[in-house]
């Protein structure tokens with residue numbers, strides 16, 4: 001039983017993880033990392049312990065059989081006393097259950113206080129650099145301090161409720177026993193029952209008391225597990241899964257199942273038949289995947305009359321009729337004031353979100369006709385703060401590529417081209433050195449060069465550089481810029497940069513303002529226009545030739 005339950009739990013954990021993973025990006029805008037972590041740890045943990053204690057390890061069944069068995073014995077011993085005892089026990093159980101129900105808000109508040117604490121921890125540590133750079137330590141400590149106090153207060157309240165619960169239960173049990181002594185005593189006095197029968201009856205009553213208590217606890221645990229299941233369901237049903245991603249993922253899982261048994265936990269089984277048939281319907285609407293890459297290497301990427309609002313703020317239109325053509329194999333720089341929508345364009349090109357109106361095409365084909373896993377393969381993004389994973393440098397460079405497609409030589413070649421090889425071989429274990437959580441054991445410039453090596457190895461035809469060099473000192477910036485120039489060669493590149501000096505060599509510069517492209521041309525053409533771009537350049541007081 002135990003083994004079966006552990007298997008069921010592993011499968012459930014994997015299914016919940018998969019369901020979270022394939023949600024649309026807006027799902028992750030809505031929920032905090034800590035909340036989602038809680039779903040997979042605390043909620044599934046309480047479901048696991050409730051069921052494994054009570055069903056898998058038979059505690060609940062044992063309590064149930066003990067209660068039934070003892071009641072039978074009591075009936076045999078004394079058919080007159082047993083119903084009276086039954087009524088008393090039932091009254092005790094009902095009052096305990098009612099009381100426990102009234103403590104649900106206290107339990108909930110305690111759970112929420114715990115979740116807030118874990119949110120604060122996740123938020124602080126996952127953004128430690130931002131905290132450092134803004135001297136935010138004191139602020140975070142103060143927030144965490146108030147959450148610790150709130151947790152302490154809810155813990156104290158919960159403790160008080162628990163002890164009242166315990167005292168009431170015991171008082172009720174002893175009152176029942178006293179009533180039984182009095183009643184039994186009077187029956188012995190009138191000769192209706194023998195002393196022995198009453199003594200054994202009282203002995204069995206103790207057994208029944210403990211068994212009933214066990215049963216009440218089991219119901220309490222099961223109620224907790226229903227609450228956890230309800231929470232998991234309510235979070236997962238709040239937005240739709242991203243079918244364009246789910247389909248590609250499922251196809252990849254199926255193709256890898258032969259080699260990787262752990263993936264079988266994540267594959268769709270018969271119980272998800274409905275979503276499988278939906279996915280097959282979706283699949284039939286998709287174009288053949290093999291030509292995405294060919295199209296992206298040979299055709300322009302165009303945003304055609306794109307309108308967009310973030311799903312969490314549907315009434316605020318961020319892009320309103322934006323059109324821009326990224327010529328194949330050339331560099332387009334996107335500039336504009338803060339909040340104009342530049343990063344939003346990146347998110348649409350990466351297909352984290354889809355336009356609300358208009359379309360994005362590659363060589364004339366709407367990108368929505370390709371599944372997202374395939375699309376992800378043709379787009380590389382290098383951010384200002386690249387995210388590295390807490391594995392080795394080499395594994396980070398090869399991240400996401402099939403193991404059998406990448407050799408150590410390929411990794412070294414990419415690292416050399418990204419100006420990263422020299423610093424990597426000076427690390428204690430070279431390419432096998434672990435980079436720490438989010439790459440924290442490397443400097444900012446080193447992390448970027450690893451990210452560039454990763455993009456080089458991925459060899460995607462479309463490249464997006466989002467403010468890639470703005471956080472670096474002069475030496476690192478030169479190393480990173482050289483690596484980027486190599487990376488951009490022959491790729492359709494979109495560069496977003498606030499410092500206009502870094503984009504003057506782009507083939508075209510697009511100025512984004514109020515959710516549209518308002519100026520388009522080369523650096524000198526736009527300067528000659530004396531429009532918004534020229535005044536932005538003026539504001540930045542940069543010395544151009």
Ligand SMILES: Nc1ncnc2c1ncn2[C@@H]1O[C@H](COP(=O)(O)OP(=O)(O)OP(=O)(O)O)[C@@H](O)[C@H]1O
Pocket residue numbers: 029310312313318336337338339340341342343344345
């Ligand atoms: N996930 C989101 N949900 C809702 N609104 C968002 C979201 N992300 C960005 N916005 C809003 O969209 C608008 C455009 O933001 P965006 O990040 O695209 O601007 P930007 O031009 O890249 O700015 P910056 O140069 O400062 O990075 C802003 O008003 C921002 O508040």
